[in-house]
Amino acid sequence: MDQTQKSYEYDEVITFTQSGGQMDSTLKQLQTHLKELRNLVNECEPLYHGKGTTSPIYNQYKTLYANIGNPNQGLWNQVYGAVQLQNQIYNNAQNDKRKDQQGY
Amino acid sequence: MNEVAYYDKGEASLDKQAKTFQNFTYDNQSNGGVLNKLSEIEKKINDIKNDIQTLSGDYNTLVNKYEKFSNYKSVMNKIITTMTNNVDAINRSYGNVVKTATQAINEHMSTDSTLMSDLDQLNRLLANGSKTN
Numbered sequence: 001m002d003q004t005q006k007s008y009e010y011d012e013v014i015t016f017t018q019s020g021g022q023m024d025s026t027l028k029q030l031q032t033h034l035k036e037l038r039n040l041v042n043e044c045e046p047l048y049h050g051k052g053t054t055s056p057i058y059n060q061y062k063t064l065y066a067n068i069g070n071p072n073q074g075l076w077n078q079v080y081g082a083v084q085l086q087n088q089i090y091n092n093a094q095n096d097k098r099k100d101q102q103g104y
Numbered sequence: 105m106n107e108v109a110y111y112d113k114g115e116a117s118l119d120k121q122a123k124t125f126q127n128f129t130y131d132n133q134s135n136g137g138v139l140n141k142l143s144e145i146e147k148k149i150n151d152i153k154n155d156i157q158t159l160s161g162d163y164n165t166l167v168n169k170y171e172k173f174s175n176y177k178s179v180m181n182k183i184i185t186t187m188t189n190n191v192d193a194i195n196r197s198y199g200n201v202v203k204t205a206t207q208a209i210n211e212h213m214s215t216d217s218t219l220m221s222d223l224d225q226l227n228r229l230l231a232n233g234s235k236t237n
Contacts, residue, residue, distance in 0.1 A: 047141055090106065
């Protein structure tokens with residue numbers, strides 16, 4: 001099938017969403033920064049903290065960790081959603097390309 | 105489905121919890137102390153804000169170029185809105201950590217006047233934090 005018969009520019013979408021593509025690089029960068037933030041908060045705690053779990057400082061650290069959370073909460077939960085979305089769009093574009101090439 | 109997206113599963117699945125300590129500590133060493141660390145945290149939060157902006161731009165690029173993907177728009181918007189809310193909550197907690205440090209320093213100033221310069225730096229961090237909120 002030649003270029004003019006493409007239903008849309010799926011090759012651009014594939015390049016944009018593939019491993020190492022622009023969207024992937026953005027999400028990778030975000031994940032790297034989240035990991036670095038977790039390390040920094042981890043390093044900050046022994047330098048500055050209150051006594052026990054009732055101190056206001058403890059509660060602020062608790063909220064920070066909740067938001068850089070785990071796969072079920074906070075930013076990591078959204079990162080997981082974004083990763084799934086990227087995979088879905090990439091696969092849809094690949095399927096559309098395949099259909100066009102097969103003449104569906 | 106091909107899983108092409110980068111995902112740091114090891115980091116994502118770490119159980120991240122605040123630690124408990126037996127006493128109050130404020131480490132004000134000039135190199136590597138709490139002020140340096142808070143400043144680094146502030147920069148990192150700003151990096152994350154920028155990443156979310158870039159991701160939002162990436163989504164808009166896709167939706168604007170290819171109408172086919174406009175049905176993903178509500179999912180994309182929800183991801184970006186929730187990420188923005190999460191990073192706002194991080195920023196507020198960071199600001200509160202700085203505020204509690206400022207209060208602690210104010211209380212200890214009467215016995216240790218060398219803490220005056222720390223107070224200046226904490227106030228600068230607080231001012232920067234309120235600008236980015």
